[in-house]
Structure formats: structure tokens, C-alpha cells
Amino acid sequence: MNELIAGIRVPDSAIARAATQLVRDTEDDLLYNHSRRVFFWGALTGERKGLRYDPELLYLGAMFHDMGLTEEHSSPDLRFEVDGANTARDFMTSxxxxERDIEDVWLAIALHTTPGIPEHLRPTIALVTAGVEMDVLGINYHExxxxxxHAVCSCHPRETDFKENIIDHFADGIRKKPQTTFGNVKADVLALKDPNFARTNFCSIIRGSAWPG
Structure with missing residues (x-):
């Protein structure tokens, strides 16, 4: 695993190797390659911004960030981001x-679809989201x-029609628990992919609460 891609070295510790194997055995090619690319985009962002980050923690956050979309690690009622964060926490605990490092990785995964917050937190948290935003949304693509x-995508290619396929993966991972999309970007996924989906409205909740006024 002693790989050097785009000037970024993949961590070669026992825990990193075990994480790679677990994710490789659990996720399909699209999610696995996406997760690996997220690590490189996050690390390259950290290098560009001069951030002091722990490559191993960044790697764990990137590799586990979508594990909550898999059947093996999906709960019936938690956000998929929390499922992935909990999977990473259990793995790291073993x-x-x-605890501080576990907390950073947990938050990095749990917040990776919550724009506007991670970039103000510690590097592991900020850089996982930066990697996800680059790979999925193309944010800072030209940076x-x-x-x-080319170097990253040669080793971990984006599949044909990756954009539509990643949306399908999101939808498949959350379709059975639409209530978990309230207040986060995944509501947009189900609005596109599930004709029966009805958005929960924040203002309607306020107006319909038990408070008299």
C-alpha cells in the first residue's frame, strides 16, 4: 500500500491497511474509488492551504465516509452520515x-454533507468535506x-456517468428512511429520485407545534 499518487502518500499503517480492506470488501467499485479520491483531494487541499493534518486520520475519514450507504452498515433510522461515522468509531476503537482522534473522524464523516460548518473546524474535519465537495460537486476543481x-483519476477512475450513478447510490442508501434527509442536502436526492417523497417543512413544524403561540 506504499503508494505515492499526485505527490500524496497513502498511509501504510496497520489500521490504514485494514480500513482499506474492509471498505474494499464492503463497497462497490464506484464508492470505493470515490472514497479513495476523496482522500487525495482532501490531502492536496491541505497541502495547498498549508494545513497541518494527520494523513492517517484523513484517510480513515475519507474511506469510511460513505459506509453508511451500504446495506451492512445502514441503520433503520439514523442519517447515513452518522451510520458511517459510527462504523468508523467502532473500527478505530478496536x-x-x-478519543480525540476518533471524535475528529466521527465529526468529519457526520458533517460531510453539511455545508458551511466543516471548513471552520479542525483539519481532518475540514479536509474530508473538501475532498467530498471536489469529487461530487466539483467545488474548487480548477484549484x-x-x-x-489525471494522476488521481488514473489510479481511481470515475466511472462512466459517475454523476448520475453517485446520485443513484445516494438514493438507494436513504430511500428507506426519508425522514433522515430533513435539513440536509440529501432531501434533493429523494426529491429527484422518489416520486412519493414529500419534503418536511421547517416552518410547518414550527406552526404545528404544541406551543399556543
Whole structure:
């Protein structure tokens, strides 16, 4: 696993190797390659911004961030982001990782679809979201050199029609628990993919509460 891609070295520790194997065995090719790319985009962002980050923690956050979309790690009632964060926490706990590091990875995964917050937090948290935003939304696409984009995507290619396929993966992972999309971007996914989906309205909840006025 001692790989160097776009100037970024993949962590080669026991926990990183085990995480890679677990995710490789659990996720399909699209999610696995996406998760690996998220690590590289996050690390390259950290290098560009001069941030001091822990590559191993960033790697764990990136690799586990979509595990909540898989059947094996999906709960019936929690946001998929929380399912992924809980999976990472249990995995890291089994390796004796310290609570502060576990918390950083947990938050990085739990907040990766909540825009406007992660970039103000510690580097692991900020950079996982930066990697996700680059790979899914193309945010700051032109801040990465053509050479770096080519190097990363040569090793972990974006599948044909990745844009539509990743939306389908999101929909498949959350369709059975639409209530978990309230207040986050995944409501847009079900609005597009599920004709029976009805958005929960924040103002309607306020007006319909038990308070008299």
C-alpha cells in the first residue's frame, strides 16, 4: 500500500491497511474509488492551504465516509452520515485509537454533507468535506492541476456517468428512511429520485407545534 499518487502518500499503517480492506470488501467499485479520491483531494487541499493534518486520520475519514450507504452498515433510522461515522468509531476503537482522534473522524464523516460548518473546524474535519465537495460537486476543481487530477483519476477512475450513478447510490442508501434527509442536502436526492417523497417543512413544524403561540 506504499503508494505515492499526485505527490500524496497513502498511509501504510496497520489500521490504514485494514480500513482499506474492509471498505474494499464492503463497497462497490464506484464508492470505493470515490472514497479513495476523496482522500487525495482532501490531502492536496491541505497541502495547498498549508494545513497541518494527520494523513492517517484523513484517510480513515475519507474511506469510511460513505459506509453508511451500504446495506451492512445502514441503520433503520439514523442519517447515513452518522451510520458511517459510527462504523468508523467502532473500527478505530478496536485498534485502541484515542478519543480525540476518533471524535475528529466521527465529526468529519457526520458533517460531510453539511455545508458551511466543516471548513471552520479542525483539519481532518475540514479536509474530508473538501475532498467530498471536489469529487461530487466539483467545488474548487480548477484549484487542482491537470496533472494531479489525471494522476488521481488514473489510479481511481470515475466511472462512466459517475454523476448520475453517485446520485443513484445516494438514493438507494436513504430511500428507506426519508425522514433522515430533513435539513440536509440529501432531501434533493429523494426529491429527484422518489416520486412519493414529500419534503418536511421547517416552518410547518414550527406552526404545528404544541406551543399556543
Amino acid at each position: 485498534y485502541g485509537v484515542g 487542482f492541476s491537470d496533472e494531479d487530477r
